[in-house]
Amino acid sequence: MSRLLWRKSILALAGIILASGFGAAEAQRNLKAPKKRYTGPGTTPNLRNIIIGRCYHYMSLYPATGVKDCSGVWQELTDAVFRKEPCNITEEDYKKLAQVTAQTIPCDKSLLWSRTNDLVHRYTKATESFMTLEDTFLGFLFNGLTWCGKTASPGMNYNACPSWKECTNNSLSSFWKIASATFSQASCGTVHVMLNGSADGAITRKESMLRTVEIPSLNPNKVSEVKLWVIDDIQGQDRNSCNSESLLELQHYIEEHNLAYSCIDNYKPLTTLQCVENPNHPVCNLCSIR
Ligand SMILES: *[C@@H]1O[C@H](CO)[C@@H](O)[C@H](O)[C@H]1NC(C)=O
Ligand SMILES: *[C@@H]1O[C@H](CO)[C@@H](O)[C@H](O)[C@H]1NC(C)=O
Numbered sequence: 001m002s003r004l005l006w007r008k009s010i011l012a013l014a015g016i017i018l019a020s021g022f023g024a025a026e027a028q029r030n031l032k033a034p035k036k037r038y039t040g041p042g043t044t045p046n047l048r049n050i051i052i053g054r055c056y057h058y059m060s061l062y063p064a065t066g067v068k069d070c071s072g073v074w075q076e077l078t079d080a081v082f083r084k085e086p087c088n089i090t091e092e093d094y095k096k097l098a099q100v101t102a103q104t105i106p107c108d109k110s111l112l113w114s115r116t117n118d119l120v121h122r123y124t125k126a127t128e129s130f131m132t133l134e135d136t137f138l139g140f141l142f143n144g145l146t147w148c149g150k151t152a153s154p155g156m157n158y159n160a161c162p163s164w165k166e167c168t169n170n171s172l173s174s175f176w177k178i179a180s181a182t183f184s185q186a187s188c189g190t191v192h193v194m195l196n197g198s199a200d201g202a203i204t205r206k207e208s209m210l211r212t213v214e215i216p217s218l219n220p221n222k223v224s225e226v227k228l229w230v231i232d233d234i235q236g237q238d239r240n241s242c243n244s245e246s247l248l249e250l251q252h253y254i255e256e257h258n259l260a261y262s263c264i265d266n267y268k269p270l271t272t273l274q275c276v277e278n279p280n281h282p283v284c285n286l287c288s289i290r
């Protein structure tokens, strides 16, 4: 190698090092530049892989779902949020995503819930007779995940997303609204609802998805009855039961939507399931289970 060539390549190399050094500094400044505007956690890392993996997993768990286009699901999600302000996402934006994930819900299988997150999912795992939103294709794909886009470029914002209540039309709340509405609209026969009789306050919050989205989305021509299960914690207080005021108010609300209503306190199969974790409690003595 001639001396000149050598010098040239050293210079070029130095140039590259300098440029990349500046590049990194620049990138860092850009990362810091947009102030963290949202208070919620950012998009779940590896979101695309998780969703596509769950998509194939769901098809293998429930072959009756048929063949779904898993890359298409991701595509519809990106179409819904990319290059959009995360506080300006509506149910309308997710319409196509809801369409490509549509499924038939067998009659009498829908199980809605409020404030019983843990028990309700233990129950649907223990019996194949029921299906919650999180057991539907759409709910299963997105359960527990966070996502939002950015206005400046396509791609997800991994730094921060709006939290649930930060703004009315945000990327997460609008998604769960349309997912819940789609599930309720597709429900038929008897629809069960698992409620928490030990939680404080009214049996359902006024702003709960159950009241604002799910009950209004049930179709009175397809749903024969809304059957409530009010479950107290084995060790907990009995704050609400079928004859308490807040249940009567809920009954009225359900009937206003032209739906038939019934209510059961501490449905026995659920008590049995609670006893798995509290075997020594007197209620769990096999001879005393009501
Ligand atoms: C909100 O979204 C709508 C429809 O996507 C759009 O027309 C409007 O400009 C957006 N507003 C803001 C403030 O981003
Ligand atoms: C009912 O609510 C109480 C208080 O919020 C909670 O500790 C309990 O786990 C809930 N019960 C069920 C079955 O989810």
Ligand SMILES: *[C@@H]1O[C@H](CO)[C@@H](O)[C@H](O)[C@H]1NC(C)=O
Residues within 6 Å of the ligand: 090, 091, 092, 168, 169
């Ligand atoms: C949220 O979106 C709806 C359209 O779905 C619109 O009518 C409403 O004004 C929006 N609310 C806010 C606070 O932007």
